[in-house]
Amino acid sequence: MLLRELYEEPQIDEKQVWARKGKSVTRKYRCGSGRRKGRVVSKMQQCFAPLNIKKSVKFKQTKKRMGAKMARKAKRTKRTNPASKRLKNLNRRR
Numbered sequence: 001m002l003l004r005e006l007y008e009e010p011q012i013d014e015k016q017v018w019a020r021k022g023k024s025v026t027r028k029y030r031c032g033s034g035r036r037k038g039r040v041v042s043k044m045q046q047c048f049a050p051l052n053i054k055k056s057v058k059f060k061q062t063k064k065r066m067g068a069k070m071a072r073k074a075k076r077t078k079r080t081n082p083a084s085k086r087l088k089n090l091n092r093r094r
Contacts, residue, residue, distance in 0.1 A: 013033065014029040014031055014044050016028070016030075017040060018090040019040050020083050020087055022083075023082075023083050024083060028041060028042050029041055029042075029047070031046075031047035032047075033047065034048045035047075035051060036049075
């Protein structure tokens, strides 16, 4: 936590965006401030939630081991999944 976060009021400037949830498209939020600034989350409260250190360390290890494979799979999904194609257009219009 940063020192300025203790004294400043958190600015709630989250924007609603469309995101994939499996093969369907749902409304989610893009964090405008907090530790997760720029990230898409399902609930606004998650933007200011404390980090889970165990999960973040585990994911860093997984990403180091499987990063290239994960990137290829994500790229293929975004190219072929109908929900991803729909999502691209929905968020572009905003």
